[in-house]
Amino acid sequence: MSDNAILCDIGFIGLGVMGKNLALNLADNGYTIAAFDLDTEKVASAIKQDELERGDNPQRIFPCTSYTELLSKLTSPHLVILSVPAGRPVDDVCHKLIDAGIQADDIVVDTGNSLWTDTVEREKNFEGNFLFFSTAVSGGEVGARFGASLMPSGDRYAWTRIAPMFKAIAAKVDDATGKPIERHEPGNPVIEGEPCATYIGETGSGxxxxxxxxxxxxxxxxxxxxxxxxxxxxxxxxxxxxxxxxxxxxxxxxxxxxxxxxxxxxxxxxxxxxxxxxxxxxxxxxxxxxxxxxxxxxxxxxxxxxxxxxxxxxxxxxxxxxxxxxxxxxxxxxxxxxxxxxxxxxxxxxxxxxxxxxxxxxxxxxxxxxxxxxxxxxxxxxxxxxxxxxxxxxxxxxxxxxxxxxxxxxxxxxxxxxxxxxxxxxxxxxxxxxxxxxxxxxxxxxxxxxxxxxxxxxxxRSETLPANLLQGQRDFFGAHTFERADKTDGKMYHVEWSQAARPIVKV
The missing domain is CATH 1.10.1040.10 (N-(1-d-carboxylethyl)-l-norvaline Dehydrogenase; domain 2)
Known part of the structure; x- marks a missing residue:
């Protein structure tokens, strides 16, 4: 069967150190990958590594030369994972995918170290074009390759579609002891134990x-x-x-x-x-x-x-x-x-x-x-x-x-x-x-x-801290008011310090 006849499970954009290893991790767990990077040498490196690791088994990672080609090689609805630098590169790739014809029910997953507020804005900005989802990844190069800790957040429907994939590539632990179950063998992923991937919550929380x-x-x-x-x-x-x-x-x-x-x-x-x-x-x-x-x-x-x-x-x-x-x-x-x-x-x-x-x-x-x-x-x-x-x-x-x-x-x-x-x-x-x-x-x-x-x-552990003096100082020079320890109604008080007058309630 030719490459053109193969429809892959996942589109992967960004084949740097983390991206390459995440892609190989996905391949080890039975997923086929359509891979793209602006740097064609990084794609070639991922393909070569796949060849070395899979031996005589069928090809698992397929190169793409454009965003359009990447989408054409994916099963529908499309799932695209990004492993690109945080910030503007994430937005640039998302706009390129829109130009290439990505659909409203397709999912784009940002796995980079994005600032959480940027993630919130992206979900709003790309609503209607595709489902923007984020999965924070921790574990470095080795974690990406053989099992990382994953912190996904965003649209719950998107999570139900991608949860099996993320739980497969996540690190695993013995739940009784809390100790990692590790095996750093290409082609032999850890499938036993509890996966270190769980839905965190709404957009940005991951x-x-x-x-x-x-x-x-x-x-x-x-x-x-x-x-x-x-x-x-x-x-x-x-x-x-x-x-x-x-x-x-x-x-x-x-x-x-x-x-x-x-x-x-x-x-x-x-x-x-x-x-x-x-x-x-x-x-x-x-x-x-x-x-x-x-x-x-x-x-x-x-x-x-x-x-x-x-x-x-x-x-x-x-x-x-x-x-x-x-x-x-x-x-x-x-x-x-x-x-x-x-x-x-x-x-x-x-x-x-x-x-x-x-x-x-x-x-x-x-x-x-x-x-x-x-x-x-x-x-x-x-x-x-x-x-x-x-x-x-x-x-x-x-x-x-x-x-x-x-x-x-x-x-x-x-x-x-x-x-x-x-x-x-x-x-x-x-x-x-x-x-x-x-x-x-x-x-x-x-x-x-x-x-x-x-x-x-x-x-x-201190029941009383010197913030009482601090509040007195603030009220003295700025009339910032204070609460009284002998009152429970939450009212604010102020002293006319220059006249040494008694406290009066500040309404």
């Missing part, structure tokens, strides 16, 4: 949840980096020694993908210098925006997320390398030789600090999603979200099994910190957490994420 996932990822990574820095600077440990500690931690409560890969990074030797590669990598960190978007959203909504925000600031500070080099020669810090630390004790304290801070980072992320859901009318299932993050995504960790159970116990849980399990865990480990923050401060080792997480915890 990309919002993915945005918060990335914000938590920023915090988790920064916390690990601060733990590394304490061992490297405060204990003068080598990268290989620190890697061994991380591997040990990975056997318990801190078991996660990020701890695992951190150990691998620390063990890697640079072939050019024969030195630990981590010592050769320049200490300037980049970002693609999702952490920043999370921080901005938390400020806009009023959901306190200081550890996530601190992680974003840490990356910003890292980019000031030139200034930091100058400042290091001008600004004084403590003399580390004065500290006589017990290595094993510090490492034990650090483990507990990382665990408690991680709990707070996730608590902030889930509270942000909860407040955003209420503001935008999204009925988010937090147990379901925790479940699909147990495998495939960057923040996958055994820790998420406990979060799943917390929200299964109480669907209306306002904050993870007050769940009995997590409240008990922090009560058990908080002393070492406090010692880590205190000792790091005394030694002059920056721990913005650790300390912000601790301040968040102490603020959240």
């Amino acid at each position: 990309h919002y949840v993915k945005m918060v996932h990335n914000g938590i990822e920023y915090a988790d990574m920064q916390l690990i980096c601060e733990a590394y820095n304490i061992m490297r600077t405060g204990l003068n440990m080598t990268p290989v020694e620190i890697a061994a500690i991380f591997r040990k931690w990975n056997e318990g409560e801190l078991h996660s993908y990020l701890i695992e890969i951190s150990a691998e990074v620390l063990e890697h030797i640079d072939p050019d210098t024969n030195q630990p590669l981590v010592d050769i990598i320049l200490d300037k960190a980049g970002q693609k925006g999702t952490g920043l978007w999370t921080a901005v959203s938390s400020l806009q909504i009023g959901a306190p997320s200081p550890t996530i925000t601190s992680a974003v600031y840490a990356r910003a500070l890292s980019t000031l390398k030139g200034e930091r080099v100058v400042a290091s020669k001008v600004l004084a810090g403590p003399d580390l030789s004065e500290f006589n630390l017990d290595k094993d004790e510090v490492i034990s304290q650090l483990h507990d600090a990382l665990y408690c801070s991680k709990i707070c980072a996730y608590a902030q992320g889930f509270q942000l999603m909860s407040m955003a859901g209420k503001e935008h009318g999204w009925n988010l299932d937090f147990a379901g979200i925790a479940k699909i993050w147990r495998a495939g995504c960057i923040i996958r960790a055994v820790f998420l099994q406990s979060i799943t159970k917390a929200y299964e116990r109480d669907e209306e849980l306002s904050n993870l910190l007050i769940d009995p399990f997590f409240a008990g865990q922090i009560a058990k480990y908080q002393t070492n957490w406090r010692r880590t923050v205190a000792n790091s401060s005394l030694m002059g080792i920056p721990v913005g994420a650790f300390s912000s997480a601790l301040a968040y915890y102490d603020s959240y």
Whole structure:
């Protein structure tokens, strides 16, 4: 049978690293793909990879040279998946598909890292031309190829049509243990276990949840980096020694993908210098925006997320390398030789600090999603979200099994910190957490994420905060008014401060 006679299940546009691997994942799960990219070499690369992996089996990915040809090779109604850079490229492709003759009941799925508000606008803009749907994807190159965490949102009818496909290519977990079921073998996908793909909700909610996932990822990574820095600077440990500690931690409560890969990074030797590669990598960190978007959203909504925000600031500070080099020669810090630390004790304290801070980072992320859901009318299932993050995504960790159970116990849980399990865990480990923050401060080792997480915890558990004085200040210079603690009617009061007069009700 010739290529022209074959009708494919899915049209795929964008064959970069993520797109190519998603297409191969789909092919492994029995779907035929009509593939297009403006860069014909990327299409050729996907075709070649398909040939190598399928052996003598029938062709699964078919090249297209235009949008019109791509649509002509698809079964009707058409399903087209986009894996193109976020922003204008998504809109450009959608308009090209309209020009090529896409129909109103066809579905176009954006799998890129789009800003959630852009997704909402696109659904409105393209209504009547086709069904615009979005599926946020986490897991990087390997996740795309062998099973990612997928966060779909949008038209419910579209979801019923594409759910079997996404559940097939998603990462899988053993639901009893919460641990990933992984098999990185082309042509032999994991079909057992629970898929890490569930309908998130209305348009934009999936990309919002993915945005918060990335914000938590920023915090988790920064916390690990601060733990590394304490061992490297405060204990003068080598990268290989620190890697061994991380591997040990990975056997318990801190078991996660990020701890695992951190150990691998620390063990890697640079072939050019024969030195630990981590010592050769320049200490300037980049970002693609999702952490920043999370921080901005938390400020806009009023959901306190200081550890996530601190992680974003840490990356910003890292980019000031030139200034930091100058400042290091001008600004004084403590003399580390004065500290006589017990290595094993510090490492034990650090483990507990990382665990408690991680709990707070996730608590902030889930509270942000909860407040955003209420503001935008999204009925988010937090147990379901925790479940699909147990495998495939960057923040996958055994820790998420406990979060799943917390929200299964109480669907209306306002904050993870007050769940009995997590409240008990922090009560058990908080002393070492406090010692880590205190000792790091005394030694002059920056721990913005650790300390912000601790301040968040102490603020959240405080019945009374100094915001009463703050409200008095605001009323003094701006007549902003305040509520009274001895009144329950919600009325606002104001003081004529210059006359020291008694409070009067401000109507």
